[in-house]
Amino acid sequence: MRIRIAxxxxxxxxxxPKSVTQVLRLxxxxxxxxxxxxxxxxxxxxxxxxxxxxxxGNISHVFTAEGPFNELTVSVEGEVDTQDTSxxxxxxxxxxxxALYLRDTQLTEADAAIIAxxxxxxxxxxxxxxxxxxxxxxxxxxxxxxxxxxxxxxxTAAEAFKLKRGVCQDGTxxxxxxxxxxxxxxxxxxxHYCRTDEAAPQEAGHAWxxxxxxxxGWVGFDPTHGLSPTEAHVxxxxxxxxxxxxxxxxxxxxxxxxxxxxxxxxxxxxxQAQGGxxxxxxxx
Amino acid sequence: xxxxxxxMRGHDGKAVRPAYGELDRWLKEVPADVLxxxxxxxxxxxRRIGITFAVYGEADATERLIPFDVIPRIMSGGExxxxxxxxxxxxxxxxMFIKDIYSGREVLRAGxxxxxxxxxxxxxxxxxxxxxxxxDIYVHIAGIDIIRVDADTFYVLEDNARTPxxxxxxxxxxxxxxxLFPELFSRHRIAPVENYPDELLAxxxxxxxxxxxKEPNVVLLTPGVYNxxxxxxxxxxxxxxxELVEGRDLFVKDEVVYMRTTQGPQRVDVIxxxxxxxxxxxxxxxxxxxxxxxxxxSAYTAGNVTLANxxxxxxxxxxxxxxxxxxIVKFYLGEEPLLKNVPxxxxxxxxxxxxxxxxxxxxxxxxxxxSGGYGMLIGPSASKIAIEQFRAKLKAAPDNxxxxxxxxxxxxxxxxxxxxxxxxxxxxxFVLTGRKGVRIVPGGLTRVALKEGSLVVNSSQGGGTxxxxxxxx
Numbered sequence: 118m119r120i121r122i123a124x125x126x127x128x129x130x131x132x133x134p135k136s137v138t139q140v141l142r143l144x145x146x147x148x149x150x151x152x153x154x155x156x157x158x159x160x161x162x163x164x165x166x167x168x169x170x171x172x173x174g175n176i177s178h179v180f181t182a183e184g185p186f187n188e189l190t191v192s193v194e195g196e197v198d199t200q201d202t203s204x205x206x207x208x209x210x211x212x213x214x215x216a217l218y219l220r221d222t223q224l225t226e227a228d229a230a231i232i233a234x235x236x237x238x239x240x241x242x243x244x245x246x247x248x249x250x251x252x253x254x255x256x257x258x259x260x261x262x263x264x265x266x267x268x269x270x271x272x273t274a275a276e277a278f279k280l281k282r283g284v285c286q287d288g289t290x291x292x293x294x295x296x297x298x299x300x301x302x303x304x305x306x307x308x309h310y311c312r313t314d315e316a317a318p319q320e321a322g323h324a325w326x327x328x329x330x331x332x333x334g335w336v337g338f339d340p341t342h343g344l345s346p347t348e349a350h351v352x353x354x355x356x357x358x359x360x361x362x363x364x365x366x367x368x369x370x371x372x373x374x375x376x377x378x379x380x381x382x383x384x385x386x387x388x389q390a391q392g393g394x395x396x397x398x399x400x401x
Numbered sequence: 402x403x404x405x406x407x408x409m410r411g412h413d414g415k416a417v418r419p420a421y422g423e424l425d426r427w428l429k430e431v432p433a434d435v436l437x438x439x440x441x442x443x444x445x446x447x448r449r450i451g452i453t454f455a456v457y458g459e460a461d462a463t464e465r466l467i468p469f470d471v472i473p474r475i476m477s478g479g480e481x482x483x484x485x486x487x488x489x490x491x492x493x494x495x496x497m498f499i500k501d502i503y504s505g506r507e508v509l510r511a512g513x514x515x516x517x518x519x520x521x522x523x524x525x526x527x528x529x530x531x532x533x534x535x536x537d538i539y540v541h542i543a544g545i546d547i548i549r550v551d552a553d554t555f556y557v558l559e560d561n562a563r564t565p566x567x568x569x570x571x572x573x574x575x576x577x578x579x580x581l582f583p584e585l586f587s588r589h590r591i592a593p594v595e596n597y598p599d600e601l602l603a604x605x606x607x608x609x610x611x612x613x614x615k616e617p618n619v620v621l622l623t624p625g626v627y628n629x630x631x632x633x634x635x636x637x638x639x640x641x642x643x644e645l646v647e648g649r650d651l652f653v654k655d656e657v658v659y660m661r662t663t664q665g666p667q668r669v670d671v672i673x674x675x676x677x678x679x680x681x682x683x684x685x686x687x688x689x690x691x692x693x694x695x696x697x698x699s700a701y702t703a704g705n706v707t708l709a710n711x712x713x714x715x716x717x718x719x720x721x722x723x724x725x726x727x728x729i730v731k732f733y734l735g736e737e738p739l740l741k742n743v744p745x746x747x748x749x750x751x752x753x754x755x756x757x758x759x760x761x762x763x764x765x766x767x768x769x770x771x772s773g774g775y776g777m778l779i780g781p782s783a784s785k786i787a788i789e790q791f792r793a794k795l796k797a798a799p800d801n802x803x804x805x806x807x808x809x810x811x812x813x814x815x816x817x818x819x820x821x822x823x824x825x826x827x828x829x830x831f832v833l834t835g836r837k838g839v840r841i842v843p844g845g846l847t848r849v850a851l852k853e854g855s856l857v858v859n860s861s862q863g864g865g866t867x868x869x870x871x872x873x874x
Contacts, residue, residue, distance in 0.1 A: 360688065
């Protein structure tokens with residue numbers, strides 16, 4: 118499946134900031150089942166984008182835009198070919214052995230409630246890790262309501278689990294916390310999801326989890342959709358939690374209050390040769 | 402726990418050891434009221450220069466004086482050379498270990514240290530993986546806490562590779578002693594410590610990024626006036642002749658660090674940072690930190706700035722990692738460790754835990770990530786209730802604890818209410834590592850437990866300090 122991704126983040130400031138520094142993890146890499154055809158990042162301000170590979174193998178960019186300005190836009194556009202690999206992720210850039218992904222973070226620490234939940238699942242599902250993880254996925258998909266209201270980027274797994282609602286980030290954190298408690302390496306994946314089944318295209322980034330199973334390797338689990346990633350999923354960055362894979366982490370000097378608006382469009386692209394160049398076309 | 406070894410009188414308490422001969426004669430000559438008068442004078446000086454530290458968890462007093470004891474702790478040249486060799490070996494091994502865990506991870510492959518103790522350790526920084534640092538030096542400044550149990554046996558009690566503090570006391574104590582007791586000085590030949598700032602600055606400059614064009618620009622980064630060691634930060638910046646900066650004084654553009662000055666931005670090459678990893682860059686670590694420099698890690702990763710100490714060195718401060726140091730020294734250097742480790746039970750191991758739970762009243766139990774004497778149990782002096790409370794904590798999270806026998810730290814003559822009496826001491830020498838290798842200024846910070854019988858020398862727990870003399874020859 119060919120997926121076209123375009124998103125624009127616009128920051129508007131009450132007062133012009135002196136400078137804005139951001140670290141971006143917005144660039145996908147290739148692996149089995151994912152091939153990046155083209156990709157570009159544009160800034161509305163003239164500043165240099167420095168590309169590096171981060172700790173977990175993600176491509177990151179950092180820039181500092183010097184003010185004054187009232188508005189800053191970061192636009193990303195590109196196309197990715199994907200294939201369904203039944204959720205098994207191979208051919209990725211790995212900088213650590215799976216054991217690193219047993220590491221707790223503040224956002225993914227299992228509290229007593231998550232521990233009880235995870236152990237309850239294991240008691241029912243038995244010793245097979247894949248079965249346990251699928252049971253975890255189903256339980257979270259059914260017991261966790263999608264709701265953008267009650268949580269924010271700093272909400273921990275424990276807090277979200279108590280609410281039993283949240284966004285994809287929250288469900289993913291709970292999944293990771295539970296898996297790690299059971300001794301299964303698990304990590305956070307930030308990326309995109311291309312909706313083909315409904316009228317409205319996906320209007321935000323997406324997140325899901327990957328867990329490590331001996332013999333299979335890394336396997337994806339998407340608690341929001343209750344399934345393993347399909348060809349509709351585009352992996353962009355991995356980390357121990359949201360913070361490690363965050364698409365943008367920024368800081369600024371001055372600028373008063375900031376308003377951020379995000380426009381994301383992830384659509385299936387059909388391609389046809391016209392005058393020797395590839396063209397893309399949106400589909401509903 | 403037997404009778405402690407006394408630095409002045411040995412085990413039997415009779416013959417005065419040679420290094421203390423002159424001091425012993427002097428103590429017999431000097432009238433008690435003179436000693437007392439000088440003691441009060443020393444306190445006045447400390448108060449006037451404002452050398453203070455903050456005690457966390459005390460509501461009434463945020464800053465206090467660390468008590469200073471005017472009787473020096475003395476080591477012979479021979480003793481010092483023995484110690485110096487051991488410290489050099491240990492810090493070399495620490496640097497190799499830290500480089501390895503952030504690159505090839507041979508030590509894990511060889512099974513010397515269990516993988517999860519590194520990967521799951523909060524002080525391990527995945528962000529440092531694959532990052533190279535100038536001359537492979539990670540721990541530029543180490544404070545290795547040493548205790549002594551007899552004439553020949555020194556133990557390492559703790560490795561401090563994160564941001565060791567206390568060196569300002571080493572320097573101030575010496576200065577005050579020279580002012581107050583010139584006659585005692587003239588009766589000894591004492592190796593100088595005053596050159597420490599020069600040694601430190603030379604060390605820091607020697608590890609500047611290889612691309613640094615001219616004379617490297619060194620700054621000292623402090624969390625600010627509310628940090629317990631702020632006095633030391635300003636003192637050291639002054640002695641080094643470098644700028645004392647806070648996070649907001651620095652900025653990063655195009656992967657280069659600059660300092661804001663009235664003459665415009667000035668490039669920074671080496672940051673002697675006294676801000677912990679967690680707070681150093683809100684874009685890489687804790688996003689809520691206002692003490693750091695946004696984007697600093699990008700400049701660091703690009704190799705455009707040196708951080709001293711490197712990010713991720715705190716793993717060596719972990720007391721469970723400490724327990725593997727003898728094996729770590731052997732693994733990297735193929736040598737027997739010259740300095741012993743205190744025997745340590747790792748409560749994460751079931752057999753060790755059982756032993757520890759059965760012997761709590763005789764052991765010292767410490768948190769693996771703890772420091773400053775907080776959160777520890779000293780079995781022999783703890784109440785039954787305290788022991789039972791600790792037992793519950795241990796059972797709930799055994800991974801968080803290690804235990805050690807209660808060692809009889811050596812004692813050294815100390816001024817107390819009743820006159821001069823032995824009190825337990827330890828020693829923190831400061832080990833500098835630069836391009837040309839390891840340098841240790843002869844001496845260090847001697848901490849003394851002022852309460853009779855107490856083994857806790859930490860300043861946060863009421864310990865004091867002494868000048869430390871290493872005799873020439």
